[in-house]
Amino acid sequence: MSERREPLLSIKDLRVTFRTRTESVRAVDGVSFDVYPGETLGVVGESGSGKSVTMLSVLRLIPPSTRVVASGQVLFGGKDLLQASKREIRRIRGRHIALIPQDPMTCLDPVLRVGRQVREAIQAHENVAAAEAHRRGVQLLETVGIPEPERHYAQFPHEYSGGMRQRAMIAMGMANAPSLLIADEPTTALDVTIQAQIMDVLRAAQRETRASMVLISHDLGLIAEMADRVVVMYAGHVVESADVQTIFSSPRHPYTLGLIGSLPQTTGNEKWLRPIPGSPPDLADVPSGCPFHPRCFLSRGREICRVTRPELRSLGTGEHRSACHFVAELEGASALPAGELHEGAGR
Ligand SMILES: Nc1ncnc2c1ncn2[C@@H]1O[C@H](COP(=O)(O)OP(=O)(O)OP(=O)(O)O)[C@@H](O)[C@H]1O
Ligand code: SF4
Ligand SMILES: [Mg+2]
Numbered sequence: 001m002s003e004r005r006e007p008l009l010s011i012k013d014l015r016v017t018f019r020t021r022t023e024s025v026r027a028v029d030g031v032s033f034d035v036y037p038g039e040t041l042g043v044v045g046e047s048g049s050g051k052s053v054t055m056l057s058v059l060r061l062i063p064p065s066t067r068v069v070a071s072g073q074v075l076f077g078g079k080d081l082l083q084a085s086k087r088e089i090r091r092i093r094g095r096h097i098a099l100i101p102q103d104p105m106t107c108l109d110p111v112l113r114v115g116r117q118v119r120e121a122i123q124a125h126e127n128v129a130a131a132e133a134h135r136r137g138v139q140l141l142e143t144v145g146i147p148e149p150e151r152h153y154a155q156f157p158h159e160y161s162g163g164m165r166q167r168a169m170i171a172m173g174m175a176n177a178p179s180l181l182i183a184d185e186p187t188t189a190l191d192v193t194i195q196a197q198i199m200d201v202l203r204a205a206q207r208e209t210r211a212s213m214v215l216i217s218h219d220l221g222l223i224a225e226m227a228d229r230v231v232v233m234y235a236g237h238v239v240e241s242a243d244v245q246t247i248f249s250s251p252r253h254p255y256t257l258g259l260i261g262s263l264p265q266t267t268g269n270e271k272w273l274r275p276i277p278g279s280p281p282d283l284a285d286v287p288s289g290c291p292f293h294p295r296c297f298l299s300r301g302r303e304i305c306r307v308t309r310p311e312l313r314s315l316g317t318g319e320h321r322s323a324c325h326f327v328a329e330l331e332g333a334s335a336l337p338a339g340e341l342h343e344g345a346g347r
Pocket of ligand 2: 298
């Protein structure tokens, strides 16, 4: 990842605020990051940190019923998707960028046979005759490991298991060989044994289409295994980003250290974990200064943490960036080598 390449997707200073009559929820507050061709970018952070809203904004899929104000830029192929017309966005969705959601039932239509939905995904962006679309649809189901694909092609989503529905979503996602896959907690709703199979299918799909992938997950073990680079989010901000090895072996933000430290670990016969104290802030009332300061072990009540928001700055080594006033004090802090993460990390 060291050579400079043009990013496929470039998010610049994205801000997304949900307004109600009484409050403003700043779900995404100045987020910038790039996704390069062919890479897998892991996006991690506790619940409510703005991971989904960031990526749904890329596809302009924030529910229209909410009063939402978005600013910044989302550049894809040189075009700002926040400014694109509805027609352009529809053309990009599915054709160039595909979403694989946490719960496939949010995207699968329960009253239509799966085959028809896969076929329509193929035909939505390409002029393909019905018979050919059918043949390709069955082939896609086979590629994602659905047994007896011809029979399952004719079934309804409720006749599928959770894992099979997720496979069908991946098949639909791959249908037009998009250049970017966005997988939002793609295995959280599934059984642990099925999770690993789905990740294998996703990896194979990515290899076959040579797509980039943004993988949103709470599961640091999964991120360690799948991602090339990692973006850590907290309260609508990016607080650290680096290549995966660096994030796990030399994190340079107290929140990242906390996330890694809160993984279950084993010493001798004992299993222990060290959760981050406190909980993420209410986004309608984010703490002043560094949003992490009420929970931070490093701040120790220092004024600058309470008053001034730290910017995301390059640490001068590769693409490692951290948003902490006292990053120098974390010099030499080490967490776990990525290889040690798999045990007990939720997989
Ligand atoms: N449609 C909406 N209307 C109002 N607030 C919303 C809406 N969607 C999300 N939010 C708020 O935006 C914040 C960020 O939500 P988001 O779904 O991006 O978090 P997340 O990091 O994906 O969390 P999780 O890990 O639980 O999926 C949350 O506080 C959430 O309540
Ligand atoms: S800026 Fe201060 S509060 Fe924020 S992470 Fe760094 S030390 Fe902690
Ligand atoms: Mg989410």
